[in-house]
Amino acid sequence: MCWEQSPVVNQETDQDALIIDGDEISSRFWLGSSLYPSPQIMSEAFQASTPGFITVSLRRQTAGDVKQNEYFQRVSAWLGESVTRVLPNTSGCRTAKEAVQLATLARELFGSRWIKLEVTGDEYTLHPDPFELVIAARELTDQGFRVLPYCTDDLMLCEALLAAGCPAVMPWAAPIGTGKGLINPYQLRTLRARLPEAVMIIDAGLGRPSQALQAMEMGFDGVLLNTAVARACDPVAMASAFSEAVNAGRKAYRAGPVPERDMASPTTPVAGLPFWQRYQEHESVNKFRGK
Amino acid sequence: MSVELIINGEKRRFSPAGTKQLSLNELLVCHLNYPASGQGYVVAVDGSLVAIENWSETVLKGGEVIDVLGAITGG
Numbered sequence: 409m410c411w412e413q414s415p416v417v418n419q420e421t422d423q424d425a426l427i428i429d430g431d432e433i434s435s436r437f438w439l440g441s442s443l444y445p446s447p448q449i450m451s452e453a454f455q456a457s458t459p460g461f462i463t464v465s466l467r468r469q470t471a472g473d474v475k476q477n478e479y480f481q482r483v484s485a486w487l488g489e490s491v492t493r494v495l496p497n498t499s500g501c502r503t504a505k506e507a508v509q510l511a512t513l514a515r516e517l518f519g520s521r522w523i524k525l526e527v528t529g530d531e532y533t534l535h536p537d538p539f540e541l542v543i544a545a546r547e548l549t550d551q552g553f554r555v556l557p558y559c560t561d562d563l564m565l566c567e568a569l570l571a572a573g574c575p576a577v578m579p580w581a582a583p584i585g586t587g588k589g590l591i592n593p594y595q596l597r598t599l600r601a602r603l604p605e606a607v608m609i610i611d612a613g614l615g616r617p618s619q620a621l622q623a624m625e626m627g628f629d630g631v632l633l634n635t636a637v638a639r640a641c642d643p644v645a646m647a648s649a650f651s652e653a654v655n656a657g658r659k660a661y662r663a664g665p666v667p668e669r670d671m672a673s674p675t676t677p678v679a680g681l682p683f684w685q686r687y688q689e690h691e692s693v694n695k696f697r698g699k
Numbered sequence: 700m701s702v703e704l705i706i707n708g709e710k711r712r713f714s715p716a717g718t719k720q721l722s723l724n725e726l727l728v729c730h731l732n733y734p735a736s737g738q739g740y741v742v743a744v745d746g747s748l749v750a751i752e753n754w755s756e757t758v759l760k761g762g763e764v765i766d767v768l769g770a771i772t773g774g
Contacts, residue, residue, distance in 0.1 A: 440774030450772070465773025466741070468707040471732040473769055474739045480770040497773050512748050513768055517741045584774070612774075634774035 424662065426460065426629055428607050429554050429575035434491040435460035436624070437654040438609065440634025444643055447482045452644045453637055454486045457651035460630065461495040462487065463524055466514055495556065497524040502537070504544035511548055523548060524578070524611075525557040534584045538565045542572055549573030558611050561595045563602055576607035578632060581623060585635045587615025590622055600627045617646075617653035624657025625665060702761035706731070713759075724754035726765070733767065740769045 426433040439459035444450035454462065464483060487494055496514035501507040504527060511523045527544055529537030536559050548555045549572055557569050561579040569577050579599060582588035590596055591613065599608065610623040611632040620631045631654050640646035701714040702721055713730050715721035723742065727733045733740060737751040743766045749757055759765075 441772035442774045444772075463773050465771050466768045467771050468766060469740060469769030469771075470707075470767075471734070474733060474767075477739070477769065477771070479772045480739075483770075483772065499773055509743065509746050509748075513741045513743055516748055516750065517739075517768065517770060 424658070426607070428556075433460040433493070433630075434458070435651070435654075436630035436658055437620075437651045438463070438495070438630060438632035439637060439647065439650075440632070441479070441483050442634055443638035444479075445638075447478045449643050450479065450638070451482045451486060453647035454490070454492065456644045457637075457647035458490060459492055459651070461493050461522070461632070463495045463497050463632070463634070464518065465497050465499050466510070466517055493522065494518050494520050495522050495524050496520065497558075498526045498544075499528075501527050502529075502540075503527065504540040504547065507540070507544040508547050508551075511544075511553060512551075515553065521552060522554045522556065525555050525574075536560055536580075538562065538568075541565070542568045545569050545572040545574050556609070561592055561599055563595075563599055566599060566603060566606070566608070570603070570606055576609060576629070578609045578611035580612045581610050581619065582613025584612045586613050587636055588613055589615055589619035593622075593626070596623070596628070597626055617649045620650055621653040621657035621660075624654055625660045627661050630654070702759055704759060704761065705764045707765070707767060720758045720760075722755050723749060723757040723759060723765075726759060727754065727767070731767070740767055742767050 426436050435458055437457055437459050438461040439454065439457060440463045441450060444453065462483060486492060496518050498507040498510045501510055507525060507527050511525070514523060515521060525541065525544055525548065527537045527540040529535050538560065541557055541559060545555050545557050555574045556576050556578055557574055558578045558580070559565055559569060566577045566579060579596065582591045607629045609630040609632050610628045614620050614631065614633045615636050623631055633650065637643050637647045637650060701712050703710060703712050713721055713726060715725060716729070723744065727742065728735045742749050744757065745764050
């Protein structure tokens with residue numbers, strides 16, 4: 409029995425596109441654009457992994473900043489020549505009101521209704537504020553935004569965000585930038601099991617491709633990360649490794665992993681083994697019995 | 700007559716050309732040297748977006764909080 413098999417997976421066909429709010433997203437691997445050692449390396453990381461979305465943000469800028477922004481020029485160039493979509497965030501906002509204001513400005517600047525909704529509740533852990541998040545999600549979906557909220561792995565919160573009109577939710581694996589991997593696999597498994605139809609992207613806290621693979625094997629629909637790639641010794645190679653891990657994890661999930669067992673189970677058939685007789689117990693058994 | 704504004708968190712004083720009132724467009728393009736095309740940045744006055752087509756008719760009376768935001772990389 410494939411106990412981890414999700415009902416949303418259609419094993420009958422090879423079609424496995426990621427669809428969010430009616431749009432096909434080109435890849436299940438999504439990548440941030442921050443913290444790279446150089447604009448050139450950032451571009452090469454995009455090229456090596458062809459992410460479905462690239463996250464960006466907006467901040468106060470002088471006229472000089474606007475005219476000489478090489479990182480963003482590279483992001484724009486990549487978006488122009490690839491199928492990758494832009495996903496502006498509301499990083500740094502502490503209230504629903506701030507997040508709605510910033511999202512409105514982001515929509516004007518980037519010309520996209522997609523928004524990665526972030527409302528920070530605690531500066532030390534960057535823990536999302538669940539209450540403000542739901543208020544902002546409701547307001548933004550009412551205004552026609554396609555809201556992808558960065559949230560914790562709390563089941564009730566994810567349900568509330570979906571009920572607010574978000575076409576997907578993005579629970580964390582661990583706090584942003586920690587690289588700890590899936591700190592609460594039980595909770596993530598519960599989330600997947602209780603919301604089998606929801607599109608869920610694991611966002612933040614991943615440090616290694618094996619952790620992304622683990623999330624995908626659990627049945628999550630995609631992975632979004634930044635630090636693990638941008639701060640690696642070789643960001644380009646790491647971007648490629650994460651992209652491959654996400655694809656491998658998805659394939660494994662669709663293939664239906666075997667259930668875990670407490671006891672060993674032989675892979676080679678026991679029947680037909682020579683030297684054993686029906687009427688006598690094996691000598692190794694007798695040995696343990698002290699015969 | 701000059702007006703005092705808060706631009707990107709800083710208090711600054713500006714005088715409109717001639718006797719006219721200071722428009723948002725004049726402030727951005729003439730006083731602050733942002734590109735006239737409006738390309739690569741957006742503007743909020745008192746927290747609300749002002750689209751480029753409304754810059755000329757937006758008169759600044761003084762005391763407004765103006766944020767000029769551009770794209771940056773992000774996670």
